[in-house]
Amino acid sequence: SDTRKKLLELFAEANGEFLSGQKISEQLGCSRAAVWKHIEELRKEGFELEAVRRLGYRIVSTPDKVTANEIQLGLKTEKLGHAIHFFDEVDSTQRIAARLAYEGAPEGTLVVAEEQKAGRGRLDRKWFSPKGTGIWMSLILRPPIPPQQAPQLTLVAAVAISQAIQEITGLVPDIKWPNDILLSGKKCVGILTELQADPDRVHSVIIGIGINVNQTVEQFPEDIRSIATSLAIEKGGRVKRAPLIQEILFRLERLYKQYLEHGFRPIKLLWEGYAVSIGKPVTARTLGGVIRGIARGITDDGLLILEDEQKNIHYIHSADIQF
Ligand code: BTX
Known part of the structure; x- marks a missing residue:
């Protein structure tokens, strides 16, 4: 919700310092009881919050989430x-x-x-x-x-x-x-x-x-x-x-x-x-077959340049590479 987003922004600004319940309720425009509810919600989501009387709340750690x-x-x-x-x-x-x-x-x-x-x-x-x-x-x-x-x-x-x-x-x-x-x-x-x-x-x-x-x-x-x-x-x-x-x-x-x-x-x-493969002997498995050789680099288009044992140069669009 929007309130939650604002609350998280407040905590982000506070940078790990305490935010008083009073200040939070003013900034969010809601009651102290509502603030407490939001804090509980955050805890359920995995935020670790410390609450200290007179000081207020501070975020100890955020959850490892990718929301x-x-x-x-x-x-x-x-x-x-x-x-x-x-x-x-x-x-x-x-x-x-x-x-x-x-x-x-x-x-x-x-x-x-x-x-x-x-x-x-x-x-x-x-x-x-x-x-x-x-x-x-x-x-x-x-x-x-x-x-x-x-x-x-x-x-x-x-x-x-x-x-x-x-x-x-x-x-x-x-x-x-x-x-x-x-x-x-x-x-x-x-x-x-x-x-x-x-x-x-x-x-x-x-x-x-x-x-x-x-x-x-x-x-x-x-x-x-x-x-x-x-x-x-x-x-x-x-x-x-x-x-x-x-x-x-x-x-x-x-x-x-x-x-x-x-x-x-x-x-x-x-x-x-x-890049690791450059200058090394590699095996390239392409849809058209297997090519062995030395990886010489990539072209300006991003193709792999492979030099085989007969010194022929192959330009490879797509393949699996093994060392
Ligand atoms: P790739 O074809 O080069 O590699 C697939 C091969 O890697 C598999 O056959 C297996 O041997 C090995 N493999 C499978 N899972 C893992 C893993 N978690 N870690 C290491 N090796 C593994 C590579 O294809 C491209 C992968 C792209 C994945 C992303 S995830 C988000 C997005 N959604 C989706 O379905 N694919 C892409």
């Missing part, structure tokens, strides 16, 4: 995340975002869920998205670019997410072309970019982002335990999700603007700073 309120309080973007559709449980945020995009949702619209029952990776693979421990979200962009350039946005997103992870956790991620972000060689982020387009014009790009945040090793299903990791495992401590989402949206907005104004080149340089 629209949590994400929007303190969000520093101009556009991204200004419309948020939050769900406790969905099949896939990609599917919902695709429908919203089709119905005309504005650029920057974000779909977030606490849990996905049918989270998807590329080629209809499954993306494991358990309740409350990760970030499962899809962002709608409407870039004025031809469809064949859209895969570049996966790389733009990968740089933004890597920067945000580094800023919030201090961990330095590696990017594995095209869409994985790794920590200690294990996957902690997957990005899935999908399009609605005519042959010559993109209507919308839906960037699906899955981040393992607070899972423990045991919480991963056995078949991915050896290849997957979470931020908490790597950092050795829990990480709040909403501030990380805010940081991702902030960084992504900046890079996206840069991309639209100056093209892919400046992004490419940043991307190369995080």
Whole structure:
């Protein structure tokens, strides 16, 4: 509700200091009893609040939630995340975002869920998205670019997410072309970019982002335990999700603007700073077959450059890469 939003804003301004019941009731224009009720509501939602006679209330900790309120309080973007559709449980945020995009949702619209029952990776693979421990979200962009350039946005997103992870956790991620972000060689982020387009014009790009945040090793299903990791495992401590989402949206907005104004080149340089596969022998599994060789870099369009044993150069649009 609006009162609740105002109350949270008051606490955000108070910055961990006490707010008197009197002041809150004046600012919200409601009775002291009503203030107390709102405080109880917040407690039920997982806020930890301290109440001290004569001093009033102060927030000790906010819940690790990814509701629209949590994400929007303190969000520093101009556009991204200004419309948020939050769900406790969905099949896939990609599917919902695709429908919203089709119905005309504005650029920057974000779909977030606490849990996905049918989270998807590329080629209809499954993306494991358990309740409350990760970030499962899809962002709608409407870039004025031809469809064949859209895969570049996966790389733009990968740089933004890597920067945000580094800023919030201090961990330095590696990017594995095209869409994985790794920590200690294990996957902690997957990005899935999908399009609605005519042959010559993109209507919308839906960037699906899955981040393992607070899972423990045991919480991963056995078949991915050896290849997957979470931020908490790597950092050795829990990480709040909403501030990380805010940081991702902030960084992504900046890079996206840069991309639209100056093209892919400046992004490419940043991307190369995080890339692991470059200069190494890799195996690329494409729909057309398997190619082995040395990854030489990416083109200005974002394609992977692979040099095989006969020194032939292959330009790869899409593949799974193994070291
Ligand atoms: P991908 O095809 O590159 O990776 C999928 C593979 O990753 C799976 O086959 C499995 O081996 C492994 N995997 C599955 N779940 C996890 C996990 N939680 N952590 C690490 N490895 C895992 C990557 O596709 C793109 C994933 C995008 C997910 C987002 S979440 C929000 C949005 N909604 C949705 O349905 N998908 C996207």
